[in-house]
Amino acid sequence: MLNPEKVGISLPVEESKKYLLSTSDVLFARTGNTVGKVYLHREQAEKCVYAGYLVRFRLNTKKILPDYLFLFTRSQFYKKWIENTVRVGAQPNINGQEYSTLPVLVPPIELQEHVLSQAGSIETAKKEAFRNIYNIRKVITCLMSGATILEEAHV
Numbered sequence: 001m002l003n004p005e006k007v008g009i010s011l012p013v014e015e016s017k018k019y020l021l022s023t024s025d026v027l028f029a030r031t032g033n034t035v036g037k038v039y040l041h042r043e044q045a046e047k048c049v050y051a052g053y054l055v056r057f058r059l060n061t062k063k064i065l066p067d068y069l070f071l072f073t074r075s076q077f078y079k080k081w082i083e084n085t086v087r088v089g090a091q092p093n094i095n096g097q098e099y100s101t102l103p104v105l106v107p108p109i110e111l112q113e114h115v116l117s118q119a120g121s122i123e124t125a126k127k128e129a130f131r132n133i134y135n136i137r138k139v140i141t142c143l144m145s146g147a148t149i150l151e152e153a154h155v
Contacts, residue, residue, distance in 0.1 A: 007068045011049065019049035024066040031093040036082035040066055055096040064104070068112040071119055072104055125145040 011019070019025075021041045029037040031053050041048065050056055059066055072078060081102060086092045107115075 001095050006138070016047075016049055021048045021056070022058065024059065024061065026057045026059065026066055026069055027052075028057070028094075028099050029053065030055050032091050035086055035092045035094055036079075040070040055099050057099075062109070064139060065109065065112045065116065067116050070105065071116065074111055078102075103108060 023041060025041040025042040027039040027041065027050055029035050039054075059069065082094070085094050085098055087094070106112075
């Protein structure tokens with residue numbers, strides 16, 4: 001099994017402070033094939049900095065929850081906005097100023113929490129449905145091969 005090595009960089013302390021990620025920072029890819037991709041930084045044991053091809057937003061968490069914004073970036077509205085905003089040249093890109101014009105519906109925090117809760121419930125139901133589909137396919141495969149489900153379980 002491969003043991004990936006950790007990659008690090010050396011920056012002067014003052015320089016690294018500008019790029020150091022804080023919990024709940026949201027990063028948007030601004031150029032290349034990943035333009036429009038989004039990363040929500042979670043708390044980590046080690047310090048992380050972000051690269052120059054990313055745009056970082058620090059949110060006012062009294063107004064918008066980072067997980068809510070991250071969920072929003074999975075929407076068709078966001079994908080369509082990226083399609084309409086990206087500039088195509090040598091490399092597709094959207095700059096930080098353009099990202100700051102992204103229209104995001106920001107309901108009260110309580111409603112954002114409710115949306116996140118509902119999204120979590122939907123995700124759990126999806127996983128359960130996929131697990132059931134997998135089990136049904138396994139049963140069908142056993143039946144079609146002439147094996148019994150008990151024989152399959154003992155293999």
